[in-house]
Amino acid sequence: xxxxxxxxxxxxxxxxxxxxxxxxxxxxxxxxxxxxxxxxxxxxxxxxxxxxxxxxxxxxxxxxxxxxxxxxxxxxxxxxxxxxxxxxxxxxxxxxxxxxxxxxxxxxxxxxxxxxxxxxxxxxxxxxxxxxxxxxxxxxxxxxxxxxxxxxxxxxxxxxxxxxxxxxxxxxxxxxxxxxxxxxxxxxxxxxxxxxxxxxxxxxxxxxxxxxxxxxxxxxxxxxxxxxxxxxxxxxxxxxxxxxxxxxxxxxxxxxxxxxxxxxxxxxxxxxxxxxxxxxxxxxxxxxx
Amino acid sequence: xxxxxxxxxxxxxxxxxxxxxxxxxxxxxxxxxxxxxxxxxxxxxxxxxxxxxxxxxxxxxxxxxxxxxxxxxxxxxxxxxxxxxxxxxxxxxxxxxxxxxxxxxxxxxxxxxxxxxxxxxxxxxxxxxxxxxxxxxxxxxxxxxxxxxxxxxxxxxxxxxxxxxxxxxxxxxxxxxxxxxxxxxxxxxxxxxxxxxxxxxxxxxx
Numbered sequence: 069x070x071x072x073x074x075x076x077x078x079x080x081x082x083x084x085x086x087x088x089x090x091x092x093x094x095x096x097x098x099x100x101x102x103x104x105x106x107x108x109x110x111x112x113x114x115x116x117x118x119x120x121x122x123x124x125x126x127x128x129x130x131x132x133x134x135x136x137x138x139x140x141x142x143x144x145x146x147x148x149x150x151x152x153x154x155x156x157x158x159x160x161x162x163x164x165x166x167x168x169x170x171x172x173x174x175x176x177x178x179x180x181x182x183x184x185x186x187x188x189x190x191x192x193x194x195x196x197x198x199x200x201x202x203x204x205x206x207x208x209x210x211x212x213x214x215x216x217x218x219x220x221x222x223x224x225x226x227x228x229x230x231x232x233x234x235x236x237x238x239x240x241x242x243x244x245x246x247x248x249x250x251x252x253x254x255x256x257x258x259x260x261x262x263x264x265x266x267x268x269x270x271x272x273x274x275x276x277x278x279x280x281x282x283x284x285x286x287x288x289x290x291x292x293x294x295x296x297x298x299x300x301x302x303x304x305x306x307x308x309x310x311x312x313x314x315x316x317x318x319x320x321x322x323x324x325x326x327x328x329x330x331x332x333x334x335x336x337x338x339x340x341x342x343x344x345x346x347x348x349x350x351x352x353x354x355x356x357x
Numbered sequence: 358x359x360x361x362x363x364x365x366x367x368x369x370x371x372x373x374x375x376x377x378x379x380x381x382x383x384x385x386x387x388x389x390x391x392x393x394x395x396x397x398x399x400x401x402x403x404x405x406x407x408x409x410x411x412x413x414x415x416x417x418x419x420x421x422x423x424x425x426x427x428x429x430x431x432x433x434x435x436x437x438x439x440x441x442x443x444x445x446x447x448x449x450x451x452x453x454x455x456x457x458x459x460x461x462x463x464x465x466x467x468x469x470x471x472x473x474x475x476x477x478x479x480x481x482x483x484x485x486x487x488x489x490x491x492x493x494x495x496x497x498x499x500x501x502x503x504x505x506x507x508x509x510x511x512x513x514x515x516x517x518x519x520x521x522x523x524x525x526x527x528x529x530x531x532x533x534x535x536x537x538x539x540x541x542x543x544x545x546x547x548x549x550x551x552x553x554x555x556x557x558x559x560x561x562x563x
Contacts, residue, residue, distance in 0.1 A: 077489050077490045077491070077492065077529065078492060080489075080525075080529060081491060081492045081493065081523070081525050081529070082492050082493060082518060082523045082524075083523075084522075084523060085523075106531050106532050106533055107531070108484075108488040108489060108531050108537060109484040109488060109489045109490045111484065112480070112490070113435075113436045114476060114477040114480035114481065115477075115480060115481050115484055116455050117455055117458040117459060117462065117474070117477040118458075118459060118462055118477050118478060118480075118481040119459060119481070120455060120456075120459060121544060122541060122544055125540055125541065125544055126484065126537075129537065129540065159382070162382065163382045166382070169544055169547060172543050172547065173540040173541070173543045173544055174540070175543075176536075176539045176540050176542075176543045177533075177536045177537075177539060177540050222436075222437035222438060222439070223436070223437070223438065226437065226438035226439065226441065226442050227438040227441045227442055227449070227451070234442055259401060259437075260401045260402075260435050260437035260439070262435060263435035263436065263437070264435070264473075264476060265402070265433070265435050265473070267476070267496050267499070268472040268473045268476050268499070269433075269472065269473065271405070272402055272405040272433060273435075276401055276402075276435075305514055305517070305518075306514070308513060342521065343521040343522055343523050344521070345517055345521070
């Protein structure tokens with residue numbers, strides 16, 4: 069299996085441990101990922117707030133690059149990229165005039181896009197292409213004793229529920245179980261983490277993150293698993309501020325790919341776990357057990 | 358003492374505004390809003406909003422342009438799409454919020470010194486110029502432009518990111534910046550009015 073790979077800005081910046089863990093884990097499973105040459109920012113939510121048509125043009129350049137690269141499908145691990153690329157595909161499909169503008173802009177760059185590059189999330193590929201049986205075969209250190217709160221965040225299932233249920237997604241739950249961990253019941257699995265509000269307006273933004281951290285602890289979890297770089301940043305980076313405002317809710321938040329790597333026998337360092345603010349002694353101990 | 362009038366007069370409306378918003382692709386269903394309030398109920402940020410999402414829908418449809426474009430509500434929307442998937446009338450509320458944000462920025466009437474629109478504009482500028490966004494620099498610029506004291510409050514986080522190798526000291530950028538610039542220039546050069554359903558005409562209600 070070979071896919072085009074769109075990392076997005078976060079996976080090269082503050083969310084680099086996502087890429088550091090995802091690439092070796094997928095390699096171990098025989099999934100090849102070829103990075104798009106000279107990809108650009110997807111536009112994210114902020115760009116759409118300024119100019120939606122230009123946001124579509126930005127995203128379309130990446131879709132056109134993927135089409136030129138020639139692999140059948142494009143992988144986008146960041147939830148915002150995943151949503152924006154898919155949303156752009158919808159706009160291109162639904163609106164002839166958006167298609168017209170985008171087509172003209174692409175022409176200026178000697179690019180074209182026919183509309184036929186599916187954008188998929190790595191979790192989708194893991195469950196529906198690789199299969200959990202293949203994942204299980206590679207588990208050398210089952211995550212015994214690890215109680216995981218599966219946190220999907222918002223944009224992976226909303227507004228388009230492409231590969232999982234909109235209200236009660238379970239793909240991440242099943243992956244964690246395949247790795248030997250136990251899943252706690254977590255009704256807030258798709259609640260908003262606050263997004264970029266944590267940086268702009270601490271009170272509303274951090275409250276969103278605080279609620280999720282507190283609930284995970286209340287449900288008996290000792291780690292939160294996520295699949296979005298912004299969720300990871302919000303739930304991991306603001307503990308001192310949250311503690312000062314409310315109370316300490318210390319629980320690590322890691323990417324699903326990092327849990328996979330640990331279960332496959334890769335080291336914490338290889339999985340980029342040293343880059344996180346809240347370290348996980350419990351995970352290390354239980355993984356070795 | 359400054360006493361704002363809390364009840365709006367019909368004369369405060371900007372005729373045609375609602376129709377204009379509803380003509381944008383994705384915003385059409387606003388017409389069929391039944392004011393049930395589901396959007397306000399599921400919104401995780403509505404407890405901080407000056408107008409609830411339900412009220413923003415009603416105000417927009419009834420041409421209260423100035424009220425919605427100056428509201429905090431549109432900027433507090435974190436785009437989690439909870440309202441959009443719950444709406445019994447299939448109104449794409451999140452996309453309507455985006456449409457209102459674009460208009461507020463275009464008209465320059467968003468709440469000044471409010472960091473969220475500033476972040477959106479800085480993000481736009483950086484993505485435009487570099488082709489990519491370096492998140493830690495984006496945050497730094499936003500703080501310097503809105504509230505530099507808040508930037509001081511972030512030093513610990515910044516230091517933590519540096520220590521953990523998550524801070525980028527240089528701007529990330531694409532190689533073919535000129536190509537991207539040409540593409541954006543093409544969009545600018547296209548007559549906006551020719552794009553009947555791609556782009557709202559911004560002049561009608563000024």
